[in-house]
Amino acid sequence: MQSIVSDSYSVHFDKMAFEVLNSHLASHNYSTIFVLVDENTHELCLPQFMSEIAGEYTFEIIEIESGEINKTIETCVGVWEALSELGADRKSLMINLGGGVLTDLGGFVASTFKRGIHFINVPTTLLSMVDASVGGKTGVDLGPLKNQIGVINQPEMVLIVSEFLETLNERQITSGFAEMLKHGLIGDSDYWESLKEVRSINELKNHIFPSVEFKNKVVLQDPTEQNIRKILNYGHTLGHAIESYFLENVNKETLLHGEAIAIGMITEGYLSYRITGLSHEQLEDIKTTFLKYYKKIEFTEKDITAILELLKYDKKNSHGNINFVLLNRIGKAQIDVTISPDLFKQAFAYYME
Template sequence: MALQIHNTFNAISIGDITQSEFANILKSYKNAQKVVITDENTHEYSWPYLLTSFEGLNTAEVIVLPNGEENKDIEICEQVWDTLLDYDIQRSDLIINLGGGVITDLGGFIASVYKRGIRFINIPTSLLAMVDASVGGKTGVNFRGFKNQLGVFALPQAVFCDPIFLKTLPENEVLSGKAEMLKHGLIASAPLWKEMLKFKEKLPDKQLLHKAILIKSDIVEQDFNEKNERKKLNFGHTIGHALESRLLNKDNPATHGECVAWGMLVESYLSVKHNHLSESEFEMVKDLISSWYSPLPISKDDFPALLQLMKQDKKNKGDLINFTLLKEIGNAEINKELKEDEIEKGLAYIFG
């Protein structure tokens, strides 16, 4: 039986999708057109399972996009909008985003802009998308080398997180999602942080997924438009997004979660210096991140570019860079503004 999270905005199902409300939603769109947006990997590994499980998908149009973060851009959006027009998709129709965080971010943005908004459903197939990208209503695309510079807040009608899709993920993608789960523990739940320590070598079950997703859902419900409380979810991301953008065009770009993990480590160091996190708790974070995640190819030569990327962060005001920092494990504080030289000391401590 799937576990449910019901909030003010939408419903989130965690568990077997064939035992969820998805079939009933499809029936409610029986006379509408349905479009599935997916990528090459998900089309190969996940789409056949859905297609054989739900008759209501037999007539769906399927748009298959190239894999990868580098394709999360406005040009891809334009191609999909052209296709939606060719299919004569109307506001009464339905888009189903089937894939990882790139697809849920991109597909949500495509749906929310097309004809000023068409209803959409997210079926995340990566751990990262289940615990983070598909929940909370943020959609967006990268622009001119910067992460998520174009986007809107738009909620899916429903989200269906089925752990069966995690079984085909490579290890680095599993670790990518675990970084966001670790973040949820660090900012809001010391018990979740401790429980995550047991899951290095295995996939999280639906109960653990439920705990992690519930933390984000509760925070989003308090502050949907990210004025205050929701900023806690940005822990690790000010530096993490800069790392991700810096490494995006490398031969082997790092995953979002890997960059967030190392971003959390730098920001934990900054939390010791500027927000009362204890040395002992910092060492706990350091030991875990350095043992779970491979080092990133970042050196002192990259620091100026990283700082320049951080200046583009949407949360900044003036010359100071805005951070969410830890007070202790399970307790984060927002709107901590730091100078460039203070940040560079943190980068130097972690990356040498």
């Protein structure tokens, strides 16, 4: 499979990924190579990854705890301290082997340690392959508030090894599928229709490349998210608030990112129907498709009020306005739409009806 070229790095796939990695390591005189893992990728992915390394290098393994709840500045401090204790210098390399939480955090740690060391991302979940793999966004959460602290900084390369998907459970796969469906909704109605026909993980693997390619094309047009790149946030304004609320509420089961964003795409689909011209037929298509893959969540009036309160922290806000990405139709998105707050509860009512 061919590689996808971004502005300053490339995304390489499967066998080609390890060939490029080994060539890169051979041509760079790294003092130490650090591999950041969590307890899952340490056990399930690291042995296979290390078996593909050709050559003798000094490796150090740093393990963090998995999960969004650990995507914090405190975890970063622990990794920074480990790097210092293990003698990392500005000629060190960090390889982030894990899902989106780990690659986001690891990229941020590498970008700030000694004002920046090289890093390579090896996403191991479907979500991180099709979303976090492209764009250079790094960072951590501030309490329950998603991705409030971070920088945009590009890796040396991204390596996508589809075999790592075999280590995931069905819920993790389905979470990543939400971001792929989003790519169809905001940019390619034919892709949306083709994804609706996916029946197995092997079929899904064939769609990873077009999802990465689509996101890369968007990012290349707008690396720092001033304009067109904002379309990638469809479903994420309400979705992130929902994810944050379930993360901080001990009485609620934590939602995976894709599960929360799926709800966001239905509710923001309703807003699109009311504001930007999405047809009722396409709105129903969006709702029916997502509810086929994601179980419906019940929201009380209290839940909705608390979720809407979190909207004021959204990163896309400016000048006191909450900015949404909405759909004109499936395959075409519109950025920077402000919404009358009285529609928010109607959107949740539509989701639950």
